[in-house]
Amino acid sequence: MNARTLTSTSWFSALRLAVVLMLLCGGLYPLISTLLGQTLFPEQARGSLVYLNGEAVGSQLAAQPFSEPRYFHPRPSAADYDPTGVSGSNLAPSNPELRERVTRDAAALSRQENVPVEKLPVDLVTASGSGIDPHISPEAAALQAPRVATARGLALEQVKQSIASHTRAPFLGVFGPTYVNVLTLNLALDAAEATNP
Known part of the structure; x- marks a missing residue:
């Protein structure tokens, strides 16, 4: 050969x-x-879409930029809540630009929620690695509850019960933190408000 x-x-x-x-x-x-x-x-293979009156209004996997006082607000987004451009800021904790943004956001949030900066949950002033994390901590939801209740004209206890019913435990009780999905919580409050005007 x-x-x-x-x-x-x-x-x-x-x-x-x-x-x-x-x-x-x-x-x-x-x-x-x-x-x-x-x-x-x-459901997951189709994007975990959330439907309202037969129309897709979002996904349980991607945050939306809720900003009205009557809604719970998500974490800040380094991707401007764009699911096609997911990204973290990639800024180190020592980066002056990140420190400046967090300080500015924390001061604004402190005024908005009427609490001292030291009482703010860290997830309300820091973006997630993906930039579109749809979840907040139960503490972050509880902090926003008085504002949401006042803006909607609902009893604070009713809003707290809604938070409790939308709080999910870590996967298998071990993996990940306890969390609240902002989109499903806001939609549940919209539905409750519509049935009890």
Whole structure:
């Protein structure tokens, strides 16, 4: 067997391997994983969309920029709440720009919620790694409850009960923090307000 035959045999072997891997990894594997996802986790596979009157109003996986006083506000977003451009700020805690923004946001939030800066939960002044984290801590929700209750004309206890019913424990009781989904909480309050004008 000469060198030319060996080279052409190697090329054909490499080409066959490339085609087989392309079919397996680029076709069969995505097809099977998509079908399994759609079958086992249909809601998550479709983006965990939240519907209101048959229309998608958001996703349980992406924050929205609620800013009206009657709504609970999410964490700050380094991505301007754009789910197609998720990103953290990538600024270190020692970065002067980050310190300035946090100090400015904390002062504004302190005035808005009428509490000292020291009482602010850290998640209300810091962005998440993705920039679109839809959750806040129960402490962050509790801090906003008086403002939301006043703006909606609801009893504070009713708003607190709504927070409690939308508080979720860590996955399997271990993974991640206890959290409140801002979108579903705000929609529940809208629904409660509509049924009890």
